[in-house]
Amino acid sequence: MNGLTCDALLGGRLAIRQPEKGYRAGIDPVLLAAAVPAGAGQTVLELGCGVGAASLCLGARVPDLRLTGVELQPAYAELARENARANGIALDIVTADLVALPAPLRAQGFDHVIANPPYHLRERGSAAPDPGRETALGEATPLAAWIDTAARRLVPGGRLTLIQRAERLPELLAAIDTRLGSIEILPLAPRVDRPAKLVLLRARKGGRGPFRLHSPLILHEGFRHERDGDSYTMAISAVLRQGAALPWPK
Template sequence: MTRFEDQDLSQNAFLGGKLHLWQPVKGYRAGVDPVLLAASVPATSGQSVLELGCGAGAAILCLAARVQGLELNGVELQPAYADLARRNAADNSITLEVVTADLTELPPELKQRQFDHVIANPPYYRGGAHSPAQDSGRSAALGEQTQLANWIDVATKRLAPRGYLHMIQKADRLSDILIACQGQLGSVEVLPLAARSGRQAELVILRARKGGRAAFRLHAPLILHRGDRHERDGESYTPEISAVLRDGAAMGPFYTSRR
């Protein structure tokens, strides 16, 4: 698919209405994961950010809604989603440059640039490890076509010295991520995300620094929902997570441990 028609899209509010994004009615639709990723990035005005696999722009535009004055760039393989990211940026009065390309075959002009931050929400499942979605866009977003190690290799090359990579991924892929970081990125920190108290973490957010030398740090799990089980319909996010999702707040652990 090269583009979405208007009747194939819905517009959804993010960050309590601070941001409105067009998304396909059928296809990959952003949930809370890219919002949490954006909230973990300690970017400051004037810095540059590159998102690998930006989709319709949820993560990088949520970051832009919180931090003004960033230089924003995205890479997206699927033309229809790249166009959506451009449209979403324009509709929210945010300047975002999106390149349609395979991240392993970036255009020369992008290969010559380096960024203060690289962010990524790669597909969660190894190729062939999940039932393929009927929609090609959703299938590409969920199922790995480019190995996770390649994402980290490309991110490392595009980072400026002392620049940060932030990546959200399934917890069972953490070993793959840490192996890929060896010899390339340091000052590695991992923030597990658990749905409820007492539950295993299903997701992790990784932060790593180019040229970083600090010791590995594993943070205590960040709990997303109140209570130890689902008891009734309705929102049950913890106050910290609610502030991230509804108010566009930064996510605490990575801000209190800058290294």
Template structure:
């Protein structure tokens, strides 16, 4: 159980999300992930490792009429996701369990979309908060995240991931032979900087060639010079106004 909580606003305050004050808190990456998912009303979407539900609920807020589900290994975070879905009046079913041992309630189902923000770090200093450490440091191999997502997709369904740019090779290796129409969107903090993140979308069973898009730039100024926010217009639209993040050409077979 998480006792020390705080409420954060997302999508310009449209969503109010309760998260641990000292544990793992989702931020811009979760919003970007949700914005990149090409879901349409009436479709189904599953988030693997949903935490407190930020990405899943941002997706539900942007695309009303989705059938949403989330899977989270940490019971306290799964309970927060249930609480946040109810508080924001977004219908979503939450499952507590490990994607490496998929719960029976999800094992025989398929979805139009699967989204995930797998842990970024292979190693490094452990976080003082156990929940934060588990969310940030890889326990289940990245390849298994990709394969678990593909297994939950219907033929032609889309898997959308956000990950550190230096782990792109591992994502592509896990997709090889299993999905196509792969689209990669590098995300850079500022113009001229190396991308720190990549958003990768892939279609199950597709054969279309890989596409590498121009970088999405988050901040307007060349360097951080004040506490004031300096988001680009495109980032403002996604993070504050709930705009979609088009990866283009995703009807390709």
């Protein structure tokens, strides 16, 4: 793959090579990884892992995880392997379609499944000119298929953690069947008094807890952008710069 950049994540703890043009990991996979309630020694499967940003951020925060990523695009899958080696984090990458996983992977169960599915329905808006970016951002596989694959791969009591655009929350909830429960939604709002643009979802396989819609987590200080710099809140800055866990409501 031509035209690569090397970008620092977690305040320089990780160096991620990714396409200069095409799909590029921003803060979304970092926030996703920070929201995963994983513990040392557990197993994690990421669906649609791209260049490995979310899995590697999670591996940098939680020791001794057994990480597996599934990526459809071979060039991105190979970058994920290279990024894992370069950062010294064990991450097994499987190049496959998430709706047609190879038999060895279908035989495994995981404590956690994480995903950052494409945000855009292709009947809305225009396709991205770069094929890699279009595959990553333009939905070809329905959200229901992502949820079904996740539910199948989770062990009883295992957890799904997923990030998605807020406008697609109704579709996301409609895709969840009785295999998953104890659903929690954490909206992510850019600033105070601004509507949430993203949501984080947590669910447990076999969970019986009530549905919980939490108050929005605010990403930036102030009501508007008033100075140079990123202006992240202290909690979000700790996630992005220091690899801290996301402050999930109790």
